[in-house]
Amino acid sequence: xxxxxxxxxxxxxxxxxxxxxxxxxxxxxxxxxxxxxxxxxxxxxxxxxxxxxxxxxxxxxxxxxxxxxxxxxxxxxxxxxxxxxxxxxxxxxxxxxxxxxxxxxxxxxxxxxxxxxxxxxxxxxxxxxxxxxxxxxxxxxxxxxxxxxxxxxxxxxxxxxxxxxxxxxxxxxxxxxxxxxxxxxxxxxxxxxxxxxxxxxxxxxxxxxxxxxxxxxxxxxxxxxxxxxxxxxxxxxxxxxxxxxxxxxxxxxxxxxxxxxxxxxxxxxxxxxxxxxxxxxxxxxxxxxxxxxxxxxxxxxxxxxxxxxxxxxxxxxxxxxxxxxxxxxxxx
Amino acid sequence: xxxxxxxxxxxxxxxxxxxxxxxxxxxxxxxxxxxxxxxxxxxxxxxxxxxxxxxxxxxxxxxxxxxxxxxxxxxxxxxxxxxxxxxxxxxxxxxxxxxxxxxxxxxxxxxxxxxxxxxxxxxxxxxxxxxxxxxxxxxxxxxxxxxxxxxxxxxxxxxxxxxxxxxxxxxxxxxxxxxxxxxxxxxxxxxxxxxxxxxxxxxxxxxxxxxxxxxxxxxxxxxxxxxxxxxxxxxxxxxxxxxxxxxxxxxxxxxxxxxxxxxxxxxxxxxxxxxxxxxxxxxxxxxxxxxxxxxxxxxxxxxxxxxxxxxxxxxxxxxxxxxxxxxxxxxxxxxxxxxxxxxxxxxxxxxxxxxxxxxxxxxxxxxxxxxxxxxxxxxxxxxxxxxxxxxxxxxxxxxxxxxxxxxxxxxxxxxxxxxxxxxxxxxxxxxxxxxxxxxxxxxxxxxxxxxxxxxxxxxxxxxxxxxxxxxxxxxxxxxxxxxxxxxxxxxxxxxxxxxxxxxxxxxxxxxxxxxxxxxxxxxxxxxxxxxxxxxxxxxxxxxxxxxxxxxxxxxxxxxxxxxxxxxxxxxxxxxxxxxx
Numbered sequence: 001x002x003x004x005x006x007x008x009x010x011x012x013x014x015x016x017x018x019x020x021x022x023x024x025x026x027x028x029x030x031x032x033x034x035x036x037x038x039x040x041x042x043x044x045x046x047x048x049x050x051x052x053x054x055x056x057x058x059x060x061x062x063x064x065x066x067x068x069x070x071x072x073x074x075x076x077x078x079x080x081x082x083x084x085x086x087x088x089x090x091x092x093x094x095x096x097x098x099x100x101x102x103x104x105x106x107x108x109x110x111x112x113x114x115x116x117x118x119x120x121x122x123x124x125x126x127x128x129x130x131x132x133x134x135x136x137x138x139x140x141x142x143x144x145x146x147x148x149x150x151x152x153x154x155x156x157x158x159x160x161x162x163x164x165x166x167x168x169x170x171x172x173x174x175x176x177x178x179x180x181x182x183x184x185x186x187x188x189x190x191x192x193x194x195x196x197x198x199x200x201x202x203x204x205x206x207x208x209x210x211x212x213x214x215x216x217x218x219x220x221x222x223x224x225x226x227x228x229x230x231x232x233x234x235x236x237x238x239x240x241x242x243x244x245x246x247x248x249x250x251x252x253x254x255x256x257x258x259x260x261x262x263x264x265x266x267x268x269x270x271x272x273x274x275x276x277x278x279x280x281x282x283x284x285x286x287x288x289x290x291x292x293x294x295x296x297x298x299x300x301x302x303x304x305x306x307x308x309x310x311x312x313x314x315x316x317x318x319x320x321x322x323x324x325x326x327x328x329x330x331x332x
Numbered sequence: 333x334x335x336x337x338x339x340x341x342x343x344x345x346x347x348x349x350x351x352x353x354x355x356x357x358x359x360x361x362x363x364x365x366x367x368x369x370x371x372x373x374x375x376x377x378x379x380x381x382x383x384x385x386x387x388x389x390x391x392x393x394x395x396x397x398x399x400x401x402x403x404x405x406x407x408x409x410x411x412x413x414x415x416x417x418x419x420x421x422x423x424x425x426x427x428x429x430x431x432x433x434x435x436x437x438x439x440x441x442x443x444x445x446x447x448x449x450x451x452x453x454x455x456x457x458x459x460x461x462x463x464x465x466x467x468x469x470x471x472x473x474x475x476x477x478x479x480x481x482x483x484x485x486x487x488x489x490x491x492x493x494x495x496x497x498x499x500x501x502x503x504x505x506x507x508x509x510x511x512x513x514x515x516x517x518x519x520x521x522x523x524x525x526x527x528x529x530x531x532x533x534x535x536x537x538x539x540x541x542x543x544x545x546x547x548x549x550x551x552x553x554x555x556x557x558x559x560x561x562x563x564x565x566x567x568x569x570x571x572x573x574x575x576x577x578x579x580x581x582x583x584x585x586x587x588x589x590x591x592x593x594x595x596x597x598x599x600x601x602x603x604x605x606x607x608x609x610x611x612x613x614x615x616x617x618x619x620x621x622x623x624x625x626x627x628x629x630x631x632x633x634x635x636x637x638x639x640x641x642x643x644x645x646x647x648x649x650x651x652x653x654x655x656x657x658x659x660x661x662x663x664x665x666x667x668x669x670x671x672x673x674x675x676x677x678x679x680x681x682x683x684x685x686x687x688x689x690x691x692x693x694x695x696x697x698x699x700x701x702x703x704x705x706x707x708x709x710x711x712x713x714x715x716x717x718x719x720x721x722x723x724x725x726x727x728x729x730x731x732x733x734x735x736x737x738x739x740x741x742x743x744x745x746x747x748x749x750x751x752x753x754x755x756x757x758x759x760x761x762x763x764x765x766x767x768x769x770x771x772x773x774x775x776x777x778x779x780x781x782x783x784x785x786x787x788x789x790x791x792x793x794x795x796x797x798x799x800x801x802x803x804x805x806x807x808x809x810x811x812x813x814x815x816x817x818x819x820x821x822x823x824x825x826x827x828x829x830x831x832x833x834x835x836x837x838x839x840x841x842x843x844x845x846x847x848x849x850x851x852x853x854x855x856x857x858x859x860x861x862x863x864x865x866x867x868x869x870x871x872x873x874x875x876x877x878x879x880x881x882x883x884x885x886x887x888x889x890x891x892x893x894x895x896x897x898x899x900x901x902x903x904x905x906x907x908x909x910x911x912x
Contacts, residue, residue, distance in 0.1 A: 078761060080683060085690035087634035108687045108754055178747075178775060188740075189771050274747040278772045279757045293750060297634040 040326040047322020053315035061122040075119035079110035095300030116282035128263040134202030139209025147217025161207035177275035250327035257320035261313040362644030376889035381908040382598040385623040390603040395556040396540035397475030398482040411561040412543035418896035426894025444529030465516040467544035475541040477501035529848035535807035564592040576601040595907030620888040625900030627880030649899030653804035653878035658831035670733035672870035676714040678726035680762040687758040694876030707810030707859025738767020741797035746777040810859020832871035
């Protein structure tokens with residue numbers, strides 16, 4: 001059923017590409033939307049660089065624990081013999097950099113910064129991906145339903161979105177994170193903190209995705225292929241998920257890639273404020289929080305997690321922009 | 333290497349030149365590390381000049397009847413004279429209580445249930461009217477019995493005065509009679525009648541709440557804007573949230589006051605100044621005192637301690653405070669004393685100390701009473717090698733407790749107190765080594781006692797077995813320190829400060845008996861005993877005797893860091909040799 005759409009898309013969109021590559025016009029093949037997007041994406045060097053970094057980051061995060069044991073690092077081991085007790089600062093220059101601790105050790109506890117960055121990477125990415133998935137799931141379903149059915153359903157869902165958007169999110173997140181510390185979802189400790197973060201960040205961010213999907217659905221539902229599908233007797237869920245959804249994949253992917261860096265920053269902010277990941281578990285925001293007290297005397301400690309967040313967020317943003325340009329050239 | 337050497341010697345030359353040029357105008361040399369905790373620094377009777385203070389916050393109130401911060405108690409004495417006060421003195425010498433508005437210390441009668449004070453002759457308000465005993469009575473009434481209007485201060489008088497008629501305070505009860513248990517037989521005598529003997533009443537009489545307030549000039553909660561002075565200084569300007577300016581009180585008479593000296597012409601307090609800026613200003617001499625007296629921040633500490641010249645201007649003062657982990661005796665498995673003892677042995681106090689900022693921020697503690705509170709006696713019931721924890725002994729006690737494999741629990745700390753969270757992190761790490769998995773739970777300090785750790789039901793529900801805490805007493809005796817944190821009666825359903833929920837009849841009796849005993853030596857001995865018993869119960873793990881690092885301005889005179897005010901400088905007689 002999806003085939004006709006792709007062909008239409010390929011025909012309208014592929015033409016300028018074909019002309020561009022018309023020099024070796026020997027074999028003109030029909031290309032899918034995906035292939036065309038990939039060709040465009042490959043040309044955008046900046047986006048490719050972003051993509052490569054993102055892939056590396058995901059690999060690092062996924063292999064964080066094995067990497068740590070391979071390098072013989074422990075993110076929670078104290079090395080207070082490397083700390084000057086009077087100043088709380090690492091002994092030696094550049095935040096106590098040495099072969100054993102290539103990025104130095106943190107003040108006060110002397111824990112290895114590299115190990116904590118590695119350990120923090122998976123926390124950041126798990127929370128960011130989890131929250132993005134959650135807000136997408138809710139946003140896409142409600143957006144589709146609102147856009148397709150319209151009328152009273154649309155009114156209710158739209159007002160619900162307005163309500164959620166009107167929430168003072170940060171304040172609410174702080175409050176809810178504090179109350180849920182006692183235990184929620186039958187979890188405790190680190191899994192609990194991660195789930196709470198995913199819930200808080202994901203559950204309140206869905207209206208953004210919801211609005212985009214609703215808008216697109218409104219435009220698409222009047223198109224002929226939907227009429228045709230309905231005419232052939234297709235039911236609501238079928239039209240929603242088999243006809244409409246595949247046409248929304250592009251904006252969803254683009255928006256998700258742009259939502260991930262926002263969520264990474266949100267997670268870091270909550271941990272920075274002390275309501276996110278709880279010590280002793282390492283997290284980038286938590287490290288920044290600790291580093292603030294020592295910024296002037298041990299800048300090293302702030303630079304490392306700061307750079308980690310900066311690079312990650314930048315890479316995801318570049319990738320997201322590149323994907324948007326590739327998948328939806330009209331938005332350029 | 334050669335280049336480096338040249339550069340540094342050039343630097344030396346330059347600084348040598350500038351020193352020679354400036355001559356005597358160079359920054360005065362520091363008096364040495366901890367000089368103001370041992371004696372008076374820059375002792376001087378020079379008059380004139382302006383003493384400048386700065387605060388990173390703004391005081392909620394300057395009304396002597398509506399404040400609770402130690403720095404408020406300290407500063408208020410410049411414009412309000414309580415019956416008794418602490419004599420300016422270095423370190424523990426600052427704990428000496430002397431008469432201020434009163435002629436002499438209170439005379440107890442009726443076995444410590446009645447306290448009589450004679451008020452000095454010739455003390456006047458800034459407008460020239462004479463101070464009478466009725467004004468003192470009124471000040472106590474308004475500050476203790478009108479909690480709906482003036483809510484910030486402590487309410488010890490309300491708890492202790494005999495009050496059969498349920499007095500409603502001067503704002504609700506307009507009759508001239510006031511509370512019946514404070515009698516003023518003449519203008520210079522005031523008699524307090526208590527509901528039970530209380531041997532340390534003089535300490536209560538030292539609170540600014542006993543500083544006289546003229547009823548006709550009282551404007552309730554707004555009195556903070558125009559406090560009528562009895563001290564050596566009066567308000568010239570109070571720009572709320574910005575600046576306080578005090579000038580000499582011309583009606584103040586040195587003959588009525590053996591304590592105050594009235595050295596500077598003016599006292600200025602700049603409010604809402606960034607903390608890092610305050611530290612820098614104090615070091616450069618633009619500000620003389622950080623009024624909150626909480627010490628320099630971590631960065632300044634690191635910078636100052638690296639430089640011997642700057643270090644010579646610091647005071648590392650202890651202020652009668654204890655940093656500890658309360659073990660909740662009502663949360664399983666800590667209801668078993670053996671499990672509590674395991675924690676006592678497991679914690680690596682050196683790691684905690686280093687995490688909190690090293691020995692500068694507190695000496696390692698092994699008793700409940702801090703070293704500068706009466707009743708302290710050196711002891712270490714759960715001694716471990718170098719105080720670094722003893723895994724073997726901890727495991728033995730875990731075994732005795734039937735928890736050989738360890739267990740899970742939670743530890744609470746205040747989100748906005750980084751030092752406390754850091755200490756908790758170090759505690760968690762040490763407990764992990766003996767098999768106890770503790771999960772850190774952070775709560776905001778504003779509601780720590782009202783909604784979280786201070787609510788026994790909350791702790792039970794959330795399995796919070798360990799609670800991070802810091803405690804300083806309202807007056808520097810064992811009773812003032814211990815009663816609120818170990819007496820069974822102090823356990824409350826909310827706002828609880830007896831976090832261990834310790835209700836031991838022997839401890840309760842010792843404290844109750846002691847406070848009714850007018851023999852000071854016997855009281856002190858009882859406090860030591862209570863300390864020992866609490867440690868035997870392993871209800872509290874003392875971590876450090878809290879200390880602050882103050883930077884001493886070389887331009888301020890008569891500086892003494894007083895134990896009575898949490899190690900702050902005594903603000904009564906600070907003068908200045910102004911920066912040229």
